[in-house]
Amino acid sequence: xxxxxxxxxxxxxxxxxxxxxxxxxxxxxxxxxxxxxxxxxxxxxxxxxxxxxxxxxxxxxxxxxxxxxxxxxxxxxxxxxxxxxxxxxxxxxxx
Numbered sequence: 001x002x003x004x005x006x007x008x009x010x011x012x013x014x015x016x017x018x019x020x021x022x023x024x025x026x027x028x029x030x031x032x033x034x035x036x037x038x039x040x041x042x043x044x045x046x047x048x049x050x051x052x053x054x055x056x057x058x059x060x061x062x063x064x065x066x067x068x069x070x071x072x073x074x075x076x077x078x079x080x081x082x083x084x085x086x087x088x089x090x091x092x093x094x095x
Contacts, residue, residue, distance in 0.1 A: 007060070008060065009060045009061070009062055010059050010060065010061050010062070011061075011062045011064055012061055012062070012063055012064065013064045013065070013066050013072070013074060013075065014063070014064070014065060014066070015065070015066055015067065015068035015072075015075050016065075017065055020063050020064075020065045022049065023049075023052055023053070023056055023061075023063060024063050027049060027053055030043045030046070030049070031053070035049075
């Protein structure tokens with residue numbers, strides 16, 4: 001994915017503390033340790049973390065965590081879309 005540097009701030013709200021902490025705190029150590037955790041195991045999904053990190057370097061991101069299923073409008077909308085897409089994929093796999 002190619003993204004030019006963006007000067008504005010983008011707020012990304014996630015309902016995963018793992019994602020928020022991963023991109024804002026842990027990733028520095030993972031990169032320093034050759035994509036290994038502090039337990040010396042491989043970081044899971046490092047290919048995805050690397051892509052997210054590359055985007056995070058080009059975009060000024062304000063990462064925000066929200067509790068899932070807590071009536072956060074955008075989070076509820078994303079959950080609904082994800083469920084619909086999962087259902088479509090499941091249904092299409094039987095064709």
